[in-house]
Amino acid sequence: MSIHAVKPETEAVIRRQRRTSFITSSIISVLVVVLLMVILSLLLLAPIFKDAPVIVTYQSGSIETEIVQERQVSTSIDRKPSAPSSAMAKVIAANTESPMAVPVPDTEVTTPSPDFGNGDDFGEGWGSGSGSGDGGGGATFFRQQVKATKVAYVIDYSLSMRGVREKLMRAELRKSVEGLPLSMSFQLIFFAGPTWVAGDEITMAKGNKSAEVKGSGGTFDWISKGSAHDWNPKGRKQQSKWLEVSPAKRSKSLKLIETTPLVYGTNWEPALEMALAMDPAPEVIFFMTDGITGGNAEALAKSIAARAKRNKIIINAVAMMEPKAEAAMKLLAKGTGGQFTVIENGGKVRKVALD
Numbered sequence: 261m262s263i264h265a266v267k268p269e270t271e272a273v274i275r276r277q278r279r280t281s282f283i284t285s286s287i288i289s290v291l292v293v294v295l296l297m298v299i300l301s302l303l304l305l306a307p308i309f310k311d312a313p314v315i316v317t318y319q320s321g322s323i324e325t326e327i328v329q330e331r332q333v334s335t336s337i338d339r340k341p342s343a344p345s346s347a348m349a350k351v352i353a354a355n356t357e358s359p360m361a362v363p364v365p366d367t368e369v370t371t372p373s374p375d376f377g378n379g380d381d382f383g384e385g386w387g388s389g390s391g392s393g394d395g396g397g398g399a400t401f402f403r404q405q406v407k408a409t410k411v412a413y414v415i416d417y418s419l420s421m422r423g424v425r426e427k428l429m430r431a432e433l434r435k436s437v438e439g440l441p442l443s444m445s446f447q448l449i450f451f452a453g454p455t456w457v458a459g460d461e462i463t464m465a466k467g468n469k470s471a472e473v474k475g476s477g478g479t480f481d482w483i484s485k486g487s488a489h490d491w492n493p494k495g496r497k498q499q500s501k502w503l504e505v506s507p508a509k510r511s512k513s514l515k516l517i518e519t520t521p522l523v524y525g526t527n528w529e530p531a532l533e534m535a536l537a538m539d540p541a542p543e544v545i546f547f548m549t550d551g552i553t554g555g556n557a558e559a560l561a562k563s564i565a566a567r568a569k570r571n572k573i574i575i576n577a578v579a580m581m582e583p584k585a586e587a588a589m590k591l592l593a594k595g596t597g598g599q600f601t602v603i604e605n606g607g608k609v610r611k612v613a614l615d
Contacts, residue, residue: 397441397505401546402432403609404576404599408543410445410502412535413437416549416580418452418526425550425580426522428607434517436546437510445502447542448513449535453491453525454482457500458516468524473498484525489551491527500534526551532564532575541571547592550580557588565595574598581605590614 398407415433433448440446448458453471456462460475471482471491481494503509528549535545545568568575576598577589586602593600594614602610 397444399436399440399444399446399544399546401436401576402548402578402601402603403611404546404578404601406544406574406576408574409443410540410542410544411440412447412449412500412538412542412545414449414451414528414531414535414545414547416452416526416528416551417450417520417522418549418551419522419524420526421522421550421580424607425603428603429548429580430517434514437513437517440505440510442505444505446505446513447500447503447535447538448516449500449531450520451526451528451531452523453484453488453527454523455493455498455527455531455534456480457498458513458520462521462523464524470494471523488525489527491525491530493530497530497537498534500538502538502540529560529564536564536568536571536573541573543572543574544598545573545575546578547575547589548578548580549585549589550582551585557585558591561588561591562595565592568592568596577601578603586612 397409398405399411400406401413413433413436415429421429437446437448450456450458453468454462454473456473457475460473463472463474465471468488469484469486473480473482475498477498480496480498482491483494484491503513526549528547532545532547535542565575573596575592575596577593578601579586579589580603590600590612592598600612600614602612604610
């Protein structure tokens with residue numbers, strides 16, 4: 261087939277394509293123009309159909325001014341008739357017939373009494389009570405009542421306390437600790453031959469010639485020169501710290517009071533020295549024992565009392581059914597301004613007056 265034979269057909273196809281393109285372009289152009297006209301119409305006609313806001317006004321009623329009438333305050337006072345004078349009372353008393361003459365006091369009170377309301381019916385003022393007082397808490401041990409915030413108990417846990425003495429001691433110590441208020445600090449220092457803080461572990465060597473104390477501060481050794489009363493620390497001395505009264509610490513202390521075993525020996529000098537060395541110092545020491553210490557007990561008591569007095573520490577002493585210990589313990593209490601109590605056989609508590 262030659263080129264000249266197909267040329268008319270090709271030209272027809274080209275013409276159709278051109279015509280189609282022209283029609284398509286024309287339609288698109290018309291649509292674009294129409295779309296632009298619609299958009300412009302909307303923009304131009306929108307302000308015409310927009311609703312204008314309606315302003316509504318209200319006219320309030322007229323305000324009437326209230327005329328307040330001023331009231332006059334009267335300065336005049338209606339005085340009540342005065343009470344009969346003392347002179348009139350005298351006349352009435354004088355005119356009353358009676359076989360007994362009743363004197364009428366003629367006392368003029370010019371200034372109010374500062375003692376009004378502070379009489380003996382309310383005790384010694386408002387500051388010394390346990391409720392509204394000015395001080396801290398208090399403690400009681402074998403009827404010895406004290407007012408203090410820091411109290412140390414130095415208690416004999418030696419084997420000689422077995423039996424009735426042990427029962428009395430544990431029961432009274434438990435009752436005393438149970439009664440401590442939350443505002444106080446306390447500590448339980450136990451002694452026999454060695455001295456330890458409640459809760460420490462005590463191990464006595466065979467033959468009771470030495471002992472080992474294990475506590476929160478470490479391990480502390482004790483030795484005896486042969487006598488049950490001649491015990492002393494070997495090396496560094498144990499220090500005791502205060503316990504703030506709380507339900508948990510109170511409960512733990514009560515358990516230790518009941519479960520701590522009795523130990524061999526009796527020497528209360530190191531125990532009192534441990535209490536005196538506490539920082540800050542105790543205000544009161546409750547000291548209880550059933551025995552005497554080695555050496556001259558009375559001379560030792562005077563020395564400890566002098567040291568305690570210099571530091572303003574009071575020692576309350578309790579002698580548990582041991583007459584031989586009474587003299588030295590009385591010196592401890594008297595020399596520090598404390599109290600002295602004797603527990604007699606049978607458990608009777610007798611407070612001893614200190615001259």
